[in-house]
Amino acid sequence: MRSKEMLKAAKEHILDINEFPDIIMEKGEGMYLWDTEENIYLDFLGGWAVTSLGHSPKVIQEALKEQSETLVNASPSFYNKPMVEFAQYLAKHSCFDMAFFGSSGSEANEAALKLARKYGQKYKNGAYKIVALKKGFHGRTLAMMSATGKLSWKEKFEPKVVGFTHVSRNDIQAMKAAIDEETCAVMLEPILGEGGICEMDYDYIQQLRKVCDETNTLLIFDEVQTGIGRTGTLFAYEQYNIEPDIMTLAKGIGGGFPLSTMLTKKELNIFERGDQGGTYVGQPLAMAVGLAVVKEVVDKRLSDNAMKMGEVIKQRLENLKMKGYITEIRGRGLMIAFDFAIEKASELTKLCRSNGLIIRERDERTIRLLPPLIVAENHIDKMIELLEKSMEEILIRYGVKMK
The missing domain is CATH 3.40.640.10 (Type I PLP-dependent aspartate aminotransferase-like (Major domain))
Incomplete structure (x- = not known):
């Protein structure tokens, strides 16, 4: 069954309880997910803090x-x-x-x-x-x-x-x-x-x-x-x-x-x-x-990795804060949130997804990051790259001056 046919079947037969994007996930490995169109996504939501060891460990x-x-x-x-x-x-x-x-x-x-x-x-x-x-x-x-x-x-x-x-x-x-x-x-x-x-x-x-x-x-x-x-x-x-x-x-x-x-x-x-x-x-x-x-x-002492990588994420987010892209940063370990500079967090989530990054808004200001406990610095660097690219596009779109 092709992706369009599967999406049609999903809308016809799955109870409408969520705003599902027009994507059907097919496989996962480690920090990544693939959809039926073979698009790849870096997952910094971790199934809402579920995939503690990454996908399909x-x-x-x-x-x-x-x-x-x-x-x-x-x-x-x-x-x-x-x-x-x-x-x-x-x-x-x-x-x-x-x-x-x-x-x-x-x-x-x-x-x-x-x-x-x-x-x-x-x-x-x-x-x-x-x-x-x-x-x-x-x-x-x-x-x-x-x-x-x-x-x-x-x-x-x-x-x-x-x-x-x-x-x-x-x-x-x-x-x-x-x-x-x-x-x-x-x-x-x-x-x-x-x-x-x-x-x-x-x-x-x-x-x-x-x-x-x-x-x-x-x-x-x-x-x-x-x-x-x-x-x-x-x-x-x-x-x-x-x-x-x-x-x-x-x-x-x-x-x-x-x-x-x-x-x-x-x-x-x-x-x-x-x-x-x-x-x-x-x-x-x-x-x-x-x-x-x-x-x-x-x-594997993944609790220690969560603490260490959480600090790395917050350090990288501080750089975005200095640029005026985000405001408050909070959290502990790999349970982190930050506030976007403008109330367009859901728009940011969607744009990040189209750029290959999965995150989640809590409301129109707050974004949550809940990556698997196996996350490494190279994943964090890629996440920040995609996040900054998406933020910049939205801030430009709404005429927000950046530092």
């Missing part, structure tokens, strides 16, 4: 081949070998003891909030409320849309799940005021991803851990985007010198394969039989892939 190919030849699915009624090995490995490399596996970040976050409400029922007189952050993002199920602090979602799909309060990040007084005797948990991203790559202050997290301890409130870290090496350590919580009670992971943990997990402490192993489950919980293929991906990140 050998370790995932090998894990899938070996596991598919052994066991694809034994049902959720049994343990399976890669499930046990993966849970043990995650416990060894984190502050947590127990794992629940799913397929998406939303699923892991749902499990976390169900566990928090179970905790509230058992130990806090039925407490059920969750405090989250404005501009936070936790997923697209109805409950996770309720937990998410996006103003544009406020009126969607009403009535939503009750019990959620949202406060501004880094405002400990607002957090203290929001936590009451009916609050069972605080849930936040250590760096707001969809919210524009905005970090939590070190002192804020330190104080928040103390407040949660004092009020018998669980602290949940949503590390769906920050986890698995992206911010310069295997998990972002490590950089705050605290331990959350619950942590959720997805995106980079599967390297592109659908996988998520909720991790928690042994004392929160409180679900009753039947409270939580799912057809694909701990599915062997996903477990084998997850174990292979996380081992690769740990063994």
Whole structure:
């Protein structure tokens, strides 16, 4: 089937939930994607922080081949070998003891909030409320849309799940005021991803851990985007010198394969039989892939590479800032955002794509960069070259004088 025919079929048969460009991706390798017209793209979005090892890495190919030849699915009624090995490995490399596996970040976050409400029922007189952050993002199920602090979602799909309060990040007084005797948990991203790559202050997290301890409130870290090496350590919580009670992971943990997990402490192993489950919980293929991906990140010290290359990217962006192309630069590791000089970020995204670079706007001012953890300086140099070329064209188009 030719590309035009495939695009026609896509528009006729795929639900219209996104503004898809007229491109059909066909293959990927490392930092690059190819479409059906054999155009090549340097990928600095990484599947929205998903392709942690780049596209089609050998370790995932090998894990899938070996596991598919052994066991694809034994049902959720049994343990399976890669499930046990993966849970043990995650416990060894984190502050947590127990794992629940799913397929998406939303699923892991749902499990976390169900566990928090179970905790509230058992130990806090039925407490059920969750405090989250404005501009936070936790997923697209109805409950996770309720937990998410996006103003544009406020009126969607009403009535939503009750019990959620949202406060501004880094405002400990607002957090203290929001936590009451009916609050069972605080849930936040250590760096707001969809919210524009905005970090939590070190002192804020330190104080928040103390407040949660004092009020018998669980602290949940949503590390769906920050986890698995992206911010310069295997998990972002490590950089705050605290331990959350619950942590959720997805995106980079599967390297592109659908996988998520909720991790928690042994004392929160409180679900009753039947409270939580799912057809694909701990599915062997996903477990084998997850174990292979996380081992690769740990063994190759890709967290260190994320920190090192993140600094290189920010240094290169500073040069563009000096030229007046961009304004603010923020982020940690390979989770970076910058603000374009004019409110034409979506136009910049499209022009970059036509020039062979994949990035993503958060709004009309902000661009996000979330490249695979394998990114090297030569990739960064090429990205900056394509980005500067595209920026210059747009700024000239709108008559903006450059330095």
